Amino acid sequence: MTMRGILRNLALIIFAVAWLLIAGIPFYFMALTGLKERFELFSGGSVFAFPQAPTLANFEDILSSGTFFQFLFNSVLVVAVSVGLILLFSAMASYVFARLTFRLNRPLFMLIIAGLVIPLHVTLIPVYLFTRSIGLYDTLWALVGPYVAFNLPLSIFILTEFMRQIPREMEEAARIDGSTPIGTFFRIMLPLSRPGLATLAIYNAVILWNEFVFAFVLIITPKNRTLPLAIWQYQGEYAMNIPAIMAVLTLSALPLIVVYILGQERVTRGMMAGALK
Amino acid sequence: MASAAARRQDINPVRKWLRWNEYTPTLVLFLFPTVLFMVVFVIWPIISSFQLSFYDWNGIDPTRKFIGLENWARLLNDNVFWRAFGNNLTVVVLSIAVQMPIGMALAILLERGGRRFNIFKTIYFFPLLMSSVAVGILFKYIYDPSFGAVNGLLKAIGLETLKRNWLSDPGIVLYSVIAVICWQYIPFYMILFLAALSGISEELRDAALIDGATDRQYYLKIAIPLIRGTVRTAVLLSLIGSLKYFDLIWVMTEGGPSNASELMATYMYKKAFPSFKMGYGSTVAMALFLIVMGIAVVSFYFSRRLETEV
Numbered sequence: 001m002t003m004r005g006i007l008r009n010l011a012l013i014i015f016a017v018a019w020l021l022i023a024g025i026p027f028y029f030m031a032l033t034g035l036k037e038r039f040e041l042f043s044g045g046s047v048f049a050f051p052q053a054p055t056l057a058n059f060e061d062i063l064s065s066g067t068f069f070q071f072l073f074n075s076v077l078v079v080a081v082s083v084g085l086i087l088l089f090s091a092m093a094s095y096v097f098a099r100l101t102f103r104l105n106r107p108l109f110m111l112i113i114a115g116l117v118i119p120l121h122v123t124l125i126p127v128y129l130f131t132r133s134i135g136l137y138d139t140l141w142a143l144v145g146p147y148v149a150f151n152l153p154l155s156i157f158i159l160t161e162f163m164r165q166i167p168r169e170m171e172e173a174a175r176i177d178g179s180t181p182i183g184t185f186f187r188i189m190l191p192l193s194r195p196g197l198a199t200l201a202i203y204n205a206v207i208l209w210n211e212f213v214f215a216f217v218l219i220i221t222p223k224n225r226t227l228p229l230a231i232w233q234y235q236g237e238y239a240m241n242i243p244a245i246m247a248v249l250t251l252s253a254l255p256l257i258v259v260y261i262l263g264q265e266r267v268t269r270g271m272m273a274g275a276l277k
Numbered sequence: 278m279a280s281a282a283a284r285r286q287d288i289n290p291v292r293k294w295l296r297w298n299e300y301t302p303t304l305v306l307f308l309f310p311t312v313l314f315m316v317v318f319v320i321w322p323i324i325s326s327f328q329l330s331f332y333d334w335n336g337i338d339p340t341r342k343f344i345g346l347e348n349w350a351r352l353l354n355d356n357v358f359w360r361a362f363g364n365n366l367t368v369v370v371l372s373i374a375v376q377m378p379i380g381m382a383l384a385i386l387l388e389r390g391g392r393r394f395n396i397f398k399t400i401y402f403f404p405l406l407m408s409s410v411a412v413g414i415l416f417k418y419i420y421d422p423s424f425g426a427v428n429g430l431l432k433a434i435g436l437e438t439l440k441r442n443w444l445s446d447p448g449i450v451l452y453s454v455i456a457v458i459c460w461q462y463i464p465f466y467m468i469l470f471l472a473a474l475s476g477i478s479e480e481l482r483d484a485a486l487i488d489g490a491t492d493r494q495y496y497l498k499i500a501i502p503l504i505r506g507t508v509r510t511a512v513l514l515s516l517i518g519s520l521k522y523f524d525l526i527w528v529m530t531e532g533g534p535s536n537a538s539e540l541m542a543t544y545m546y547k548k549a550f551p552s553f554k555m556g557y558g559s560t561v562a563m564a565l566f567l568i569v570m571g572i573a574v575v576s577f578y579f580s581r582r583l584e585t586e587v
Contacts, residue, residue, distance in 0.1 A: 008492075015386055016397050022460070023401050029426045030415055047429035089314065092307035100300050112311070115319055117573045119521040121542045122566035123322035125329060125549050125559050129336065130322070149318035152311055181303040210408030212524045217550065228410040232528065235414050242418055249411050256406045264399060268468060271405065275469050275510060 034058055034247035041242055058247035062234075068251065070223055071230035078140050078226060079208045082147040086155050086204050087197055089148065094159035094193075095185050099171070109160070115153035120146070120213060128217055142218040143226070147208050155200050158273060162196035163189060202270025209256065227252055323566065329559035336555040348560040358561060361532075361539040362568070368455055368540065369519040373512055375459045380466030380511070385496055387467070388474050398471075405464045413528030416457045420444050420529075444530055447537035454526055454538055461525070462518075466511050473504035509580045516576060520569045541565045 029047070035058070036051045062068050096102075097109050127146055128137075136142040166189070174184045190197075212228045219225055222233060231252050238244040260267045289297075330348050334341035352358055387398050404412065419426040420443035428440045443453040477500055485495050501508070523542040526532065532539035532547065545565055549558025 012386060012389060015382070016390065016394060019383060019386075020397060020400055023404055023464070025426065026415055026419060026460070027403060029419060033418075041424045047424060047426055048433070085310075089310040093311040096304050096307045100304050102296055102301070102304055103294060108308070112315065115315065117517050117569060118319060118323070119542070119565055119569045121521070121523065121545050122326050122562045123319060124546070125336075125555055125562060126322035126325035127318060128550075129325075129555075130317070145314065145318050149314040152314060156311065181300050182306075185303075185307075206406075210410070212408065212410050212527075213546075217546075228408045231408075231410055231414060242421075242424060245414065245418065249407075249415055252411055253407050257403065260402070260406055261399075268402065272465070272468055272472065275465075275514060 030246050030253075031250050033243050034250045036243045038241050038243055058244045059251065061244065062248055062251060067223070068230070068248075071225055071227050072255075074140055074225060075209060075227040078143050078147070079205055082144050082151075082208055083201055083204045085144070085148045086151050087201060090152055090155035090159050090200070091190060091193060091197065092185070093152070093156050094163050095189050097156065097160045098163035099189075100181075109156075112153050112156055115150075116157070120150055124213070124217055127214070131218055137218060138220050138224060140219070140224050140226075143211075143214055146214045146218075147211065151204050151207065154274060155204065158200060159193065159196050162193060166192050198266070199270050199273050202267055203273040206256065206267075206271055207274075326559045326562050326566070329556055330563050332556040332559075334555045335553040337553070341556070344556070348557050351557065352560050352564055357536050357539060358541070358544060358564070360536055361541045361544045364451055364538065365520055365522070365540050367451060368458065368522060369516055371452075371455045372458060372462070372515050372519045375455075376463050376466050376515060377508070377511060379459070380463050381470050381501070381508075383463065383467040384470035384474055387471050389492070401467060402464045404461045407461070409461070409524035410528050412457065412461050413525045416460075417444065417529050420453060445534055447534050450530055450534065450538045454529055457529070458519075458522070458525060462515070466515070469507060469511055470504065473507035474500055477503055513573075513576060513580060517569065517573055520565075520572060541568070 032051065033041070033047070035054045035056070037053060037055055037057070040052055041047070093112075097105060123146070131137045131142045131145075170188050170192070171184050174188055179187065210228055211226070212232075215226045215229045216232075219229065222230075225233065231248055234248045235245055238248075329341075331343060331345060332341040333344045333347070383401060387394050387401075390397065407415070418424065422428055422440070422442045422445075425443075427443060431437060431439050441449060444450050481499070481503075482495065485499050490499070521542060522540055523546070526538055526540055527543050527546070530538045532543040536544075541561065542565060545558060545561040548554050548561050
């Protein structure tokens with residue numbers, strides 16, 4: 001390797017390591033501080049110093065209080081229900097947009113796509129009032145409606161594109177064999193769309209897992225909260241106990257990080273689904 | 278059957294106009310859930326917000342008072358709202374100016390590095406996996422003047438004079454928060470650009486290198502111009518996202534101190550919920566809506582034109 005080549009490689013590696021530090025140090029700070037004893041931070045040592053007496057007490061406190069698992073369960077439940085509905089509804093609508101022609105096909109599709117840029121804050125007050133008036137306010141179920149509605153446009157857009165790529169032969173064959181349109185949808189289109197649906201499941205699950213605004217406005221009772229709100233709540237409870245807060249953050253970030261490490265390619269592809277051309 | 282259906286189509290003008298056929302019942306059934314959810318949770322709320330913006334109402338009283346354009350007149354003279362709008366523009370400009378070049382540089386780095394750099398790619402992606410709320414709380418402590426990592430780092434490398442109250446100094450709070458936004462979203466643009474760069478054909482690259490192009494020339498003159506569609510997408514996403522921004526700012530500063538980091542969305546939330554001004558809150562929400570939609574339409578239009586001209 002020439003001198004220039006070595007220098008260039010060195011420059012690449014320095015840049016790579018520099019960004020590694022920028023991206024990684026906050027996580028290091030978070031996990032490390034979570035292992036510290038409560039008053040260690042106040043003793044004046046460097047914040048990056050390794051804990052004097054590493055302890056899992058912060059993690060144990062949070063996990064043994066039981067509320068953390070309640071929040072985890074709430075998040076899993078509302079995300080699972082919402083993602084299930086998003087996939088079903090968007091697959092149904094995409095089938096129509098991709099395959100069936102009707103007069104309002106194009107305008108309706110454009111209208112739904114316009115939903116991609118709508119700031120959800122404009123709906124916050126009416127959705128809050130509506131949720132109160134139908135008695136769902138302060139329950140986990142209040143979140144499902146807005147979660148589904150705001151994530152349908154992107155899912156429909158992506159799935160419609162996906163379904164347009166699927167060759168028509170199998171549907172034609174099924175039709176000749178006397179399959180109804182609904183039968184064709186369930187037996188042929190849905191199975192063939194599985195890769196697209198998988199990507200969308202990941203994308204929507206990540207978005208909703210981290211959703212904050214609607215959960216913040218529509219839920220008051222602590223036991224009904226989802227994980228992002230729970231972190232917010234712990235922050236108030238443990239205001240002066242920074243290691244405990246860092247332990248909560250570490251625990252709340254772990255599920256997604258584990259899933260990511262297990263299925264890196266899929267998760268990356270899923271999370272990039274929002275980047276439309 | 279088919280001819281009977283066709284005849285029926287002919288005699289009913291509405292059916293004919295709608296191109297009614299054997300698939301129509303399925304079509305209606307399949308669109309119904311989507312249309313229902315979109316109408317109830319998106320379209321109707323927008324109309325309702327517009328309506329509420331003409332009222333004075335605390336959200337609880339059975340009667341609401343119609344006050345015409347008073348809320349809108351108030352909005353035009355509301356310095357805090359316009360300050361929030363200005364802050365939003367700062368977020369837009371700095372987000373694009375910081376995220377795009379760094380995202381592109383990292384994408385090029387990862388492409389040059391190939392498989393050997395996979396471990397870097399994995400860790401670079403981490404910030405995107407955390408919720409904005411968690412990122413906000415984490416950085417609140419990282420910026421903490423006494424126990425935080427930023428001042429701790431400055432102390433460790435002997436730059437104590439640069440220590441600041443990162444989130445309570447009105448002069449720098451907005452920049453502190455924008456830095457966190459960039460930290461969180463750069464990986465997104467990095468992966469987006471990396472995917473586009475990897476999509477460029479090997480032959481094109483080899484041809485350029487055989488013709489004696491250096492790496493720098495290849496990226497600046499060939500690769501980046503080739504993926505300008507992706508760059509355009511990235512800029513639009515960042516633009517729209519920055520205008521709607523809420524979570525992280527709310528968690529870190531709630532728009533403070535004294536509105537120094539206020540954004541349109543945080544201001545809207547404050548007016549509507551803690552202070553129960555549903556009318557004025559709706560006015561701010563409508564203004565946010567109109568501004569976002571307006572900017573979106575204009576930028577889509579211009580970016581398409583740019584795209585076809587280049």
